[in-house]
Amino acid sequence: MVGPRWFVGFDSLMEFVAFIIAVAIAYQAFKGYRLTKQKTLLYVHFSFAVLSAGLLIDSLAGFLGILARAPKGLVAFTLVGYTIYFLAQVLAYVILIFAYVSQTRTLSTTSVSLSLVPLFGLVALQAAPVPAIKLLSPLIEYHPVSEIVLLFLVFYITVQTGLNYSATKDANAFLVFLGFLLLALSHLLFILIPFSSLLFVIGHLLQLFGFVSLLSMLLRVTRTK
Amino acid sequence: MMRKLPKYRSQMRIYVDIMRVIQRENNRAKPTRILYGANLSHDRLLKYLEELKALGVIEETDGEERLYKLTQKGVEFLNEFIRIDKFAGAFGFAI
Numbered sequence: 001m002v003g004p005r006w007f008v009g010f011d012s013l014m015e016f017v018a019f020i021i022a023v024a025i026a027y028q029a030f031k032g033y034r035l036t037k038q039k040t041l042l043y044v045h046f047s048f049a050v051l052s053a054g055l056l057i058d059s060l061a062g063f064l065g066i067l068a069r070a071p072k073g074l075v076a077f078t079l080v081g082y083t084i085y086f087l088a089q090v091l092a093y094v095i096l097i098f099a100y101v102s103q104t105r106t107l108s109t110t111s112v113s114l115s116l117v118p119l120f121g122l123v124a125l126q127a128a129p130v131p132a133i134k135l136l137s138p139l140i141e142y143h144p145v146s147e148i149v150l151l152f153l154v155f156y157i158t159v160q161t162g163l164n165y166s167a168t169k170d171a172n173a174f175l176v177f178l179g180f181l182l183l184a185l186s187h188l189l190f191i192l193i194p195f196s197s198l199l200f201v202i203g204h205l206l207q208l209f210g211f212v213s214l215l216s217m218l219l220r221v222t223r224t225k
Numbered sequence: 226m227m228r229k230l231p232k233y234r235s236q237m238r239i240y241v242d243i244m245r246v247i248q249r250e251n252n253r254a255k256p257t258r259i260l261y262g263a264n265l266s267h268d269r270l271l272k273y274l275e276e277l278k279a280l281g282v283i284e285e286t287d288g289e290e291r292l293y294k295l296t297q298k299g300v301e302f303l304n305e306f307i308r309i310d311k312f313a314g315a316f317g318f319a320i
Contacts, residue, residue, distance in 0.1 A: 028312055029312070031305075031309065032309035032313060032320075035302075035305055036320050038237075038313065038318070038320050040313065040318040041313055044313075044316060044318070099318070100317070103318055103319070161317060164316070164317030168314065170315070172311055172312075172314065172315035173314065173315050173317065175315065176315045176316055176317075221311045221312045221315065224307055224308050
């Protein structure tokens, strides 16, 4: 178990809420693709569809782990759920990055260089005195390596959405930027869990707020007359 | 900078530009108003107007003067397109 005992179940509940939001975004993107035949919208659809599947599996695995009532069962279920969720996140973010790259037809220097920022964190972690944070430790839930990979990917998207907001100054663009920024921060906190289990709680809260920010954008957009 | 404007407008964007001009003209637009509003050549305007009529999103009004108006389907399409455009724009994608 990674987080505090009192938090067991809340993380799964938050992921279930995030799953519903991700499905709603995937659906809106698909509606957009059907209307415009714009490929980037299809990529957004696939990205959030894959992400929602990962969130659902991890969330259900968490609930099943609680129902198993035995600590071993909880660990086994959450480990399987997290592994699938991790792979789903990697795929989802890679698809979204591909959408940005395919639109601009180039990797912008600013976004690539800014995306390398998490690598400095990686170097810093290697010098950390906490043994659990060493990269060669066995693969576990919220392992620093997997979280750094995710941070790296989400950070690239955050930079792209940030550049978009700075260019447009649009409220919807800000909400998307804020959403991905909070997701990136959540992965940063997950890397630092060995320092304090409370970071697991804060990380999950930030992740939920990130998805709520994306939901706010979706509600604003769909209410447009 | 994100959302660089494409070098040329997509066919979908031209359709929407034409429909927006018609909507702006209180849903009764002369071809010349559409031509200037949507920034099209005469030949291309006629081509796109025919395509939009075939799609059932605009129609020609009966009368002495040739006017174009949006159909109910056209109004619904335009509203949905605006939503999708805002959604895609929020992520930094141009349609």
